[in-house]
Amino acid sequence: MTHTSTTFPRLYDHAPSANGYKVRLLLSWLGKPYTLVPVDIFAGESHTEDFLRHKNPDGRIPVLEPEAGRFLAESNAILLYLAEGTPLLPTDAFERAQVYQWLFFEQNTVEPNVGTARFWKLTGRARFHPEALALRVESGRRALTTLERHLQDHTFLVGERPTVADIGLQAYVHVAPDAGIPLEPFPSINAWLARVKALPGHIGPLAPYAPNAMVPPP
Ligand SMILES: N[C@@H](CCC(=O)N[C@@H](CS)C(=O)NCC(=O)O)C(=O)O
Numbered sequence: 001m002t003h004t005s006t007t008f009p010r011l012y013d014h015a016p017s018a019n020g021y022k023v024r025l026l027l028s029w030l031g032k033p034y035t036l037v038p039v040d041i042f043a044g045e046s047h048t049e050d051f052l053r054h055k056n057p058d059g060r061i062p063v064l065e066p067e068a069g070r071f072l073a074e075s076n077a078i079l080l081y082l083a084e085g086t087p088l089l090p091t092d093a094f095e096r097a098q099v100y101q102w103l104f105f106e107q108n109t110v111e112p113n114v115g116t117a118r119f120w121k122l123t124g125r126a127r128f129h130p131e132a133l134a135l136r137v138e139s140g141r142r143a144l145t146t147l148e149r150h151l152q153d154h155t156f157l158v159g160e161r162p163t164v165a166d167i168g169l170q171a172y173v174h175v176a177p178d179a180g181i182p183l184e185p186f187p188s189i190n191a192w193l194a195r196v197k198a199l200p201g202h203i204g205p206l207a208p209y210a211p212n213a214m215v216p217p218p
Contacts, residue, residue: 005035009082010065012037012046012055015207018115018171019075020062026082026167029201042212075171076103079164088164098158102165105146106172113140114172117179122208124215137180144176144186151188155195162199170196175206 011027011034013020027034039045039061047059055063056073063071064078072078080103083089090096117136120126126133147169150157157165174193176183183190196202 007033007035008065008067010035010037012039012061012063012065014039014041014061016209016213017041017061018118018175018206019060019111021203021206022075022167022171023062023064023078023082025171025201025203026079026088026164028203029088029167029199030082030086031201032082040210040212042210076107076164076168079103079168083164087161088167090158090163095158099163099165102157103168105143106168109143109146110140110169110172113137113143114176114179114181117181118172118175121180122178123213124217127218128215140176140179140181144173144181144183144189147173148186148188151192156192162196166192166196 009027009032011020011023013024013036015038024036039051041061045051046056046061052059054069055065055071058073060073062075062078063073064081065071066081072081080089080099089099113136117126117133117140120129120133120136156162157169170193173183173189174197183193
């Protein structure tokens with residue numbers, strides 16, 4: 001975890017993380033320069049005394065350092081902070097609350113199910129939790145069904161323009177097939193994903209997990 005650039009904000013991140021990807025995507029949409037500080041979460045770098053005391057007491061990335069010595073964790077809190085004053089966060093109180101609605105839904109219903117199932121499957125951990133995996137996949141599919149229902153008559157999640165809610169939801173939804181949840185049964189989600197991907201500043205796919213993330217085969 002070394003960094004030499006003095007450009008702020010700094011983003012403490014791990015390339016295969018879809019939570020980190022949300023922030024990278026927003027920074028790219030905004031065209032905002034930043035310093036990427038890679039954190040090897042599988043080598044314990046997010047659980048050092050310094051990281052836990054100063055950066056995130058929860059021991060996770062992403063963490064944003066907007067100015068020297070101030071740290072903000074939780075991907076969706078970072079999205080809301082960085083989007084302040086931009087068209088990606090409405091000023092109208094009700095529309096803003098709708099952005100929160102979808103970001104809370106993401107953390108409560110999408111990320112814990114799709115994200116965890118994907119992590120277990122891609123890193124060889126699925127065989128340790130067969131029953132929990134089945135529940136997470138089923139709950140993830142239910143979350144996508146909810147999203148499909150909403151997107152049947154909405155261009156973006158809130159109103160007709162993209163907001164940070166679209167970034168927050170897109171991150172794990174677009175990799176749902178990695179979790180064993182194919183996207184073919186969700187045409188409105190597919191059309192929305194294509195609209196989000198077509199926006200200026202889109203970034204490439206997530207990096208694969210590195211060998212030190214993998215558990216050895218049985
Ligand atoms: N709710 C958090 C979740 C962050 C999270 O789960 N980060 C993972 C990578 S995707 C992590 O840093 N894991 C390391 C660990 O738990 O030790 C967010 O949205 O930022």
